[in-house]
Amino acid sequence: MVKHRFSEKYRPNKETDNLKEPVSADGIAQIFSQCGDLERRRIRLGGDSAHMAELFFIDGLVTAADVGELVVRPLTSSERLGTAADNAQAAEMMLQGLVYACTARRRETISDTVQDMLRGFCAVVPDGCQIAVTFEVKSKDNRSVGQPNEEKVIKGSKDAFVETMRTNTGLARRKIRDPHLKVKQFTIGEKTGSTAAVIYIEGFTNTGLVDEVCRRVSSIKAQGALTSSVIEENIVDNPRTPFPQLINTERVDKFCMNILEGRVGIIVDGIPLGYLAPGTFTQFLKVPEDHSEHFLIASALTLLRYFSLTLTLLLPAFYVAIAMYHQEMLPTRLMQSMIEAKQAVPFPTAVEVVMMLVAFELLQEAGLRLPNPVGQTVSIIGALIVGQSAVEARVVSPVVVVVIALAGISGYTMPSQDMGSALRICRFLLVLSAIALGMFGLAIGCTLLIYHLASLNSFGVPYMTPFAGAQGRFFARALFRISMRKKEARDPTLGTGK
Amino acid sequence: MRKFTSLALAVSMCLGLSGCSGASIFSNYREIEDLEIIRTVGIDYEAEGICVTACTGLTGTDTAPRIYEKNASSLAIALNELQRLPLGKSALLSHVENLLIGEEQARKGITMFLDYLERYSETRLGITPFIVRGESQEVIVGATGEATSCTDILGTIRENAAYVGAGCPYSCLDVATSLARRGCALIMAVEGVQREKLFDEQGDMDIQTAGFAIIEEGRLSGYLDEDETMGVLMVTENLRAAELDLESRGVKLTVMLTGCKAGFTPVFDGGELERLDVELTVSGNVVNLSEGGRLWEDSFIDDVEDAMAEKLLIPAAAALERSQSLGLDFMALGDAVEMRSPIDFSQMEKSWEEIFPGLEIEVQVNGELKRTYDINDPVRTDGGEEDSFWDRAIGSLTGS
Numbered sequence: 001m002v003k004h005r006f007s008e009k010y011r012p013n014k015e016t017d018n019l020k021e022p023v024s025a026d027g028i029a030q031i032f033s034q035c036g037d038l039e040r041r042r043i044r045l046g047g048d049s050a051h052m053a054e055l056f057f058i059d060g061l062v063t064a065a066d067v068g069e070l071v072v073r074p075l076t077s078s079e080r081l082g083t084a085a086d087n088a089q090a091a092e093m094m095l096q097g098l099v100y101a102c103t104a105r106r107r108e109t110i111s112d113t114v115q116d117m118l119r120g121f122c123a124v125v126p127d128g129c130q131i132a133v134t135f136e137v138k139s140k141d142n143r144s145v146g147q148p149n150e151e152k153v154i155k156g157s158k159d160a161f162v163e164t165m166r167t168n169t170g171l172a173r174r175k176i177r178d179p180h181l182k183v184k185q186f187t188i189g190e191k192t193g194s195t196a197a198v199i200y201i202e203g204f205t206n207t208g209l210v211d212e213v214c215r216r217v218s219s220i221k222a223q224g225a226l227t228s229s230v231i232e233e234n235i236v237d238n239p240r241t242p243f244p245q246l247i248n249t250e251r252v253d254k255f256c257m258n259i260l261e262g263r264v265g266i267i268v269d270g271i272p273l274g275y276l277a278p279g280t281f282t283q284f285l286k287v288p289e290d291h292s293e294h295f296l297i298a299s300a301l302t303l304l305r306y307f308s309l310t311l312t313l314l315l316p317a318f319y320v321a322i323a324m325y326h327q328e329m330l331p332t333r334l335m336q337s338m339i340e341a342k343q344a345v346p347f348p349t350a351v352e353v354v355m356m357l358v359a360f361e362l363l364q365e366a367g368l369r370l371p372n373p374v375g376q377t378v379s380i381i382g383a384l385i386v387g388q389s390a391v392e393a394r395v396v397s398p399v400v401v402v403v404i405a406l407a408g409i410s411g412y413t414m415p416s417q418d419m420g421s422a423l424r425i426c427r428f429l430l431v432l433s434a435i436a437l438g439m440f441g442l443a444i445g446c447t448l449l450i451y452h453l454a455s456l457n458s459f460g461v462p463y464m465t466p467f468a469g470a471q472g473r474f475f476a477r478a479l480f481r482i483s484m485r486k487k488e489a490r491d492p493t494l495g496t497g498k
Numbered sequence: 499m500r501k502f503t504s505l506a507l508a509v510s511m512c513l514g515l516s517g518c519s520g521a522s523i524f525s526n527y528r529e530i531e532d533l534e535i536i537r538t539v540g541i542d543y544e545a546e547g548i549c550v551t552a553c554t555g556l557t558g559t560d561t562a563p564r565i566y567e568k569n570a571s572s573l574a575i576a577l578n579e580l581q582r583l584p585l586g587k588s589a590l591l592s593h594v595e596n597l598l599i600g601e602e603q604a605r606k607g608i609t610m611f612l613d614y615l616e617r618y619s620e621t622r623l624g625i626t627p628f629i630v631r632g633e634s635q636e637v638i639v640g641a642t643g644e645a646t647s648c649t650d651i652l653g654t655i656r657e658n659a660a661y662v663g664a665g666c667p668y669s670c671l672d673v674a675t676s677l678a679r680r681g682c683a684l685i686m687a688v689e690g691v692q693r694e695k696l697f698d699e700q701g702d703m704d705i706q707t708a709g710f711a712i713i714e715e716g717r718l719s720g721y722l723d724e725d726e727t728m729g730v731l732m733v734t735e736n737l738r739a740a741e742l743d744l745e746s747r748g749v750k751l752t753v754m755l756t757g758c759k760a761g762f763t764p765v766f767d768g769g770e771l772e773r774l775d776v777e778l779t780v781s782g783n784v785v786n787l788s789e790g791g792r793l794w795e796d797s798f799i800d801d802v803e804d805a806m807a808e809k810l811l812i813p814a815a816a817a818l819e820r821s822q823s824l825g826l827d828f829m830a831l832g833d834a835v836e837m838r839s840p841i842d843f844s845q846m847e848k849s850w851e852e853i854f855p856g857l858e859i860e861v862q863v864n865g866e867l868k869r870t871y872d873i874n875d876p877v878r879t880d881g882g883e884e885d886s887f888w889d890r891a892i893g894s895l896t897g898s
Contacts, residue, residue: 323530328592328620335535335593336557342531349529438526 020109022130025054027110028123032058043072045090045126046081053087056113057122057137066137067122070100075124087126094124094133101135108132118193143272145171148250150417155292160250165269168252169197172265172274175256180204186218188268189225196225199265206262206495212459213264213277225268231275235266237457242425244418245458247276247283254288262496264459278458280465280493282478284419285309290481298481305413306479312411313423316353317430317442319403323349325438342397350435352396356404357428359386364408465493533590534564534583537649540634541611542600544569550576551598551635552589553642555649562699563647565639573614591620596652597627597670598634598688604711604718612674623671626656629687629711629718637690640703651705652688659686663728663740663755664707677716679833681851682826684730687711687721714826722820729817732758732778732810732863733829742782742809746801752786753806756868762834766842773858774835776818780810783869799867806865818859825855 021027025040032038037059045051053075057067075081078098084090095104105121107113113123113132120138125131145167147153148160157175161168169183180202188196196217200210216235225231228248236245247263249255255274259265266275276283285305290298322329323338330338345352363382367375387405390396407427414420426449433441454468462469466478474492476482540551550573552566566583570576580589597615599608608627615621630637641648659665665686668676676683687708695702710722710730722730731737737758744751763775784802821829832850836843846853 324528325526327528327530327533327590332535332537332555332593332595335530336555339531339533339535340557340561342529345531 020111023107023110023113023125023132024130025056025125025127028054028056028113028117028125028132031110031114032056041072043076043124045075045087046078046083047076048082051081051084051087051090051126053090053124053126055122055124056117058117061118061120061139062122062137063139066101070137071122071124071135074099087129088131091124091126091129091131091133099133099135101137103136105134106131107134115187115193119195142167151249151251151254151415153251154289156251156288157253159252161252161255161267161272161274163270163272165195165197165267168267168272168274169199171252172199172256172259172267175252176201176259181259184214186214188217188220188222189230190221190223192224192226192270194225195269196220196231197267199259199267201259204262204496205259205264209262209278209459209494210264213266217266226270228271228273231266231268231271235277237459241452241456242422243281243453243456243463244284244416244422245277245279245456245463247279247416248273248418249276250274251288257288257291258283261491262494263491278461278494280458280461281453281463282466284416285414287415291484293481295481295483299479302479302481305415308410308413309423312407312414312420313427314430314442314446315403315407315410316357316427317434317445319400320349320353320431321434321438321442324435338397338399341399344394345397346394347396349400352400353404353431354435356386356396356400357431360404360408361424461493469493528588528590532587534566534587535593536566536580536589536591537593538596538598538638538647538652539577539591539594540598540600540630540638541573541603542633542635543603543606547571548573548576548603549635550580551638552580553638553648555653556645556647562644563642563649565642567635573611574618577618591618592622594621594625595656596649597625598630598637598648598652599627599685600630600634601632601718603634604629604713607716608713608718609677609716612670612677615670616674623669623674625670626652626667627670627673627685628652629685629713631687631689631708631721637688637703637705639701640690640692641701641705643699643701645697645699646701648701648705655686655688655705655707659707660731660736660738661740663731663737665710665727666731666734666736673713676828676830677713680827680830681715682824682828683713684710684722684828685713712824712826712828714824719824719826722817725813726817726820727813728810729813729815730829732780732814733760733776733817733831735760737780741785742806744802744805744809746805747798750788751784751802753782753802753867754785755780755782757781760834762831762838764835764839764842766839769842769845771835771842771846771853771857773860774831776814776831776859776861777864778810778814778861779864779866780806781866781868782806784867784871799870803865803867806867807863810865811861811863814861814863818861822855822857822859825851827851827854831859 029038029040035058039057039059041055043053043055045053055072075094080098081090081093084093091106095106103121105116107116107123108131113134116134117123121134121136123132123134142164143162145159145162147158159171161171173181178201182200182202184198186196186198188194198210198214198217213235220231220234222230222234232244232246232248233239238245247258250273252274255265255276258276263276263278266277268275285302290302293301327335347355359382363379363386366378366382370378387401391398391401411420411423414423430442430445430449433445435441437444454462454464456463466474477492535554536552537555538553540553542549542551547570550568550570552568554563556563566580566589568576568579570579577589577591583589597611599611615625616623638648641651656667659667667686668684673683673685687710688705689708690703691706692702693704708721709724709727711718712720712722728737728740735758737755740755742753742755744753758781759779761777761779763777764771765773765775817829821827821831827850832843832854836847
């Protein structure tokens with residue numbers, strides 16, 4: 001019984017069956033039956049009762065004033081419409097400029113008409129014609145372009161992507177004023193009908209890469225494209241790896257810089273982020289500020305980030321391996337103080353470290369999910385309870401607190417939160433392998449991790465480029481920022497054109 | 499998936515190569531707080547084997563250093579028994595810094611201890627061995643109190659010996675290498691001396707250096723005195739610092755020696771090694787000067803340098819003479835000859851032990867004053883009778 005429950009409840013949507021039929025007012029009304037926000041009005045074209053038409057629009061998606069001023073007024077008051085021989089000629093006159101709305105489209109099927117209406121168009125269906133003329137009168141109730149919330153800007157442009165795709169493509173065009181900047185659009189999301197734009201520079205970006213990105217974006221099969229993961233998991237090469245393979249950013253300057261390096265950008269309507277492909281490992285350790293700082297400072301900071309990556313990934317596991325198996329590796333004085341600190345702690349090192357890692361993750365999650373003021377309070381209480389009180393109560397040793405805190409803080413230096421999250425998972429796994437086999441386990445864990453990373457590809461580019469693959473000669477470019485005088489804009493590993 | 503499986507299989511095969519076969523894979527798992535860090539090990543002769551004394555060090559907290567003693571037929575058994583310490587602790591030997599060998603045991607032989615330290619997984623050959631004039635246990639127990647530890651005293655000796663011209667802390671590796679190559683080696687000698695306690699928690703004994711002990715064929719054969727020790731440090735370029743009192747032109751001064759460079763020139767005659775010229779250049783700075791001295795006079799500086807050379811020739815010559823008289827090349831002069839004339843040396847390598855005692859060695863010592871710290875010419879430039887920079891500057895201002 002349970003097995004068939006879904007199929008029993010399934011009701012075929014009869015309205016969708018006539019989507020391919022020629023346009024009719026009743027057909028549109030039937031599609032939107034039980035939709036309280038559908039507005040339908042019968043109007044006289046040119047004030048002539050011989051030329052009647054139906055006006056449809058969805059309240060909330062259009063600007064009512066624009067409908068009145070740009071569509072209804074010219075349609076009803078224009079005497080020329082009244083002189084039309086029939087409604088088909090009247091429709092042609094509308095398309096040729098009689099109506100003031102900038103965008104006008106001729107639609108012959110109900111499906112196209114409905115799609116336009118859902119994108120902020122109003123539809124005029126003249127009686128007796130099996131066509132509709134749609135006019136763009138989109139609502140302007142959108143979030144205005146502001147500063148990025150998640151990515152801090154220290155020295156750079158402060159405009160960030162918003163939820164409106166067209167605004168976002170405009171922001172990109174303002175930075176790259178080149179006619180070769182192409183914006184290919186696709187509709188994704190079976191229910192949401194979201195639009196995705198693939199952005200690249202023609203003649204510069206690798207055409208194979210562009211074709212592949214377009215193919216993958218156009219073949220996204222999802223009910224809706226409302227969240228990032230719908231895009232990311234549907235188009236990346238390896239959806240099962242926790243490591244990010246698409247760069248996402250809310251910063252327009254970062255998006256454009258990557259386009260100029262030869263990457264392909266993707267912008268999806270409704271998501272205030274720009275995606276960039278391919279996303280390789282080294283790209284997730286770079287920040288746009290690297291191009292704003294002096295190249296020596298930027299290089300030093302990049303190296304610092306790699307050092308932080310090593311710390312956040314390996315420090316807890318290294319500590320576990322040394323404290324449990326390889327005490328001879330510690331300097332004598334440090335070991336003495338570690339022993340002193342751990343004398344009254346009742347838990348073994350493994351439990352201590354795992355417990356602290358879990359506590360750290362809990363605190364972090366709580367801080368993220370709560371509103372800002374409460375989040376800060378939780379962080380303070382957490383730091384006091386888990387840090388000071390736990391040490392004073394001899395539940396954990398101070399060295400473990402230092403190790404976990406250092407690993408955690410190092411993780412925060414990762415420019416990409418996705419990369420930071422992947423490293424957190426790996427950190428846990430490496431700790432478990434170190435608990436099981438000490439340094440040997442850690443070595444095995446690292447080997448598997450490197451193997452995994454080296455086997456990944458992102459849109460045909462090895463994930464560990466330039467450390468793996470045939471692009472080894474560019475490895476210095478990943479670690480250091482070359483002086484702008486010498487640097488070519490494009491990324492040599494992406495096979496761009498001249 | 500197939501790739502992952504193949505990799506997992508490869509990794510599991512590596513486990514077999516790790517030396518952790520069978521159930522012993524977890525054998526080195528120990529909680530850090532259950533370990534007792536042994537930092538000094540003493541070995542003394544016993545009629546039925548050896549007596550091993552192990553000592554921890556000061557921890558910087560209220561915990562006093564602890565001493566453990568085990569009698570066993572061998573070092574391996576004694577250290578193994580140390581793994582079962584009171585209160586469920588086990589001894590961690592990877593942090594052992596000092597190996598004290600009692601004089602009597604040293605005369606019986608030390609190579610089996612070096613051999614064990616080399617083979618045992620926890621210990622390292624970087625450990626510094628000391629020969630104790632007397633019994634090592636007596637020194638360890640005597641120098642360790644609630645607030646003092648023989649480990650820390652020996653640590654100070656290790657760090658400072660070369661800076662006071664009292665010896666050089668050769669490691670077990672150095673000793674083992676020297677024994678293997680030349681059949682002899684030098685080990686720093688120490689002795690315990692009674693002292694008056696400054697505070698109750700202090701041990702009643704202090705440890706001080708006592709020159710070098712000579713190890714011949716793995717056994718203690720004698721000691722070098724103070725002068726000979728100084729000479730060895732000069733010839734082996736291990737002199738880091740030492741104070742030298744001199745008198746020149748009736749002026750008393752103290753020179754802080756800052757280093758010594760040794761040059762070796764083998765002189766061959768028809769393929770036969772006729773002579774070995776040893777040139778030692780000792781540098782130093784004047785740190786104390788009685789009234790009346792004028793260090794900016796070139797001739798006076800030359801006199802001081804000559805006095806330095808004359809005084810330092812005595813220990814250098816004494817060390818070389820002792821080495822030759824014993825027929826033990828513990829200063830590695832053979833290596834120096836080999837480095838300069840490898841082809842010639844290869845022909846005499848096997849007979850070096852016979853050649854060395856009768857080899858004519860001409861030693862020359864040069865003194866070199868680097869800094870006088872004199873206000874007129876603190877760093878030796880041109881010296882002499884000319885006016886200094888300051889004299890000229892003051893003269894130009896006053897018009898004189």
